[in-house]
Amino acid sequence: MKQPDQKEIDKAADLLRAGGLVAMPTETVYGLAADATNDKAVARIFEAKGRPQFNPLIIHVRDINMALRFVDLSPTARKLIAAFWPGPLTIVAPRREDCEISLLASAGLDTLGVRCPKHAIAQALIKSLGRPLAAPSANRSGSISPTQADHVRQSLGERVDAVLDGGPSEIGLESTIVKVEGEEIIILRPGGISAEDLQDVTGKPVLTSAKSSTIEAPGMMKSHYAPSVRVRLNATKAEPHEAFLGFANETVTAPTSLNLSPSGDLSEAAANLFAYLHQLDASCLDEGLTGIAVAPIPQKGLGIAINDRLTRAAHPDR
Ligand code: TXA
Ligand code: MG
DSSP states (O other), rough: OOOOOOOOHHHHHHHHHHHHEEEEEEESSSSEEEEETTTHHHHHHHHHTTOOOOOOOEEESSSSHHHHHEEEOOOOHHHHHHHHSSSSSEEEEBBBBTTOTTTTTTTOSSEEEEEOOHHHHHHHHHHHSOOOOOOOOOTTTBBOOSSSSHHHHHGGGGGEEEEOOSSOOOSOOOEEEEEETTTEEEEEEESSOOHHHHHHOOOOOOOETTTTSSSOOTTTSSSSBOSSSSOOOOOSSTTTEEEEEEEESSOOSSSSEEESTOOOOOOHHHHHHHHHHHHHHHHHHHTOEEEEEOOOOOSTHHHHHHHHHHHTTTOOOO
16 A cells, blocks of 8 residues: 655645545545545546545544534444444445535535545545545446556546546455444445445444345446446356456466456456456457456355356446
8 A cells, every 4th residue: 555645645635625526545445535525526536536426425534523513323224334444335324414514526426435444545635625525436436446546547537637646446346335234234335345234333233225125326337347348247257259357266277367366366357357347358358259248156155256246247238
C-alpha cells in the first residue's frame, strides 16, 4: 500500500472543497470521490460515471464518530463496526434527521450506506477535507471496476480532476454491504467480508437479500462489471475465438490466458479479478478474439463475491 504524500493530499482536498472530483485508492477498488455534503459535486459524480439512474452512493467516513453524525447505529451495527472498521464493510443504517449529507447521494432514501476505508490515502484525504466523501467505484457505469490508477484514467479520462495513485487495490472486490434490521443482518451485496465472518462476530443469523423480502441494493444491476467482449462462465476449455481466465492448477491451454490464482487461493483471485478482466479484454481486442471463458470458482467464502461479479459480467443484457 503506497503511503500518502501530504502536499498532494491537501491539494486534492482543496479540489474537493471547490466541488471537484478526485479518484482515490481504497483497499477494495478505486473510488470517485466528492464532498458528500455538496449537492452539485455529488451530481457531477453521476454525470462523470454516466450512471443511468440515481443509485445511492456509499459515504466514506474517518471513523464511527463521523458516521454517528449522519446515521443511527444499532448495537449490532456497532459490533460489526468494532470488528471490521476500517475495512471493506458498508453498513446501511437510518439517516439522522439533521444529517447534512446531500439527499442526492442517498437517492432520496431514508437510509445511508456508510463505510470507513482502510487505505492510508483515503483516510488521509477524509482527514484533510474534514468532511465525508461520497464515492462510487471510479469507472464508467456498467464497466469493469478499477483496481489501479491507470484503470481510472482509461475509464474516466478528463472527467476527473485528479487521480491519487495508491498502487493496486489490496482486496480487489467492492465492500460487503449489509443492512441491520432488528436482530437480522441482511447482505445486500457480497464482498470482501463473508457471511461466515459476519456471523462469527455477531452470533446473529445472516441472510442474503435474495432470501429476505424485497430489500436490495438498488445499484445491483444484472449486467455490470462487463468487459467489451462476451464472458462465458464455468468453462472447462477455451474455444478458438476465446481467451481463458483460469483458477487453480487446471490444464486448459489457450494462447491468451491468465490464472487468477494457480494455488487456488480465493483472496489472491479476488485481488486479481478486475485487473485480469481489464487485461484480457484489451488482449481480445488486439488479437481479434470475441470472448473470455472463465474457469469455475468454488462457491464459498470470497468465491461467493467473485461469482457474483462474474455472473453480472457474463449477463447477456447489455
Ligand atoms: O468498496 C466499495 O464499496 C467501493 C469503494 C469505492 O468504497 N464503492 C462502491 O460503490 O462499490 P458503488 O457506488 O459502485 O456501489 C454502491 C452500492 C450500490 O449498489 C448502491 O445501490 C448501494 O451501494 N447502496 C448505497 N447506499 C445504499 C442504501 N442506502 N441502501 C441500499 N443500498 C445502498
Ligand atoms: Mg461500481
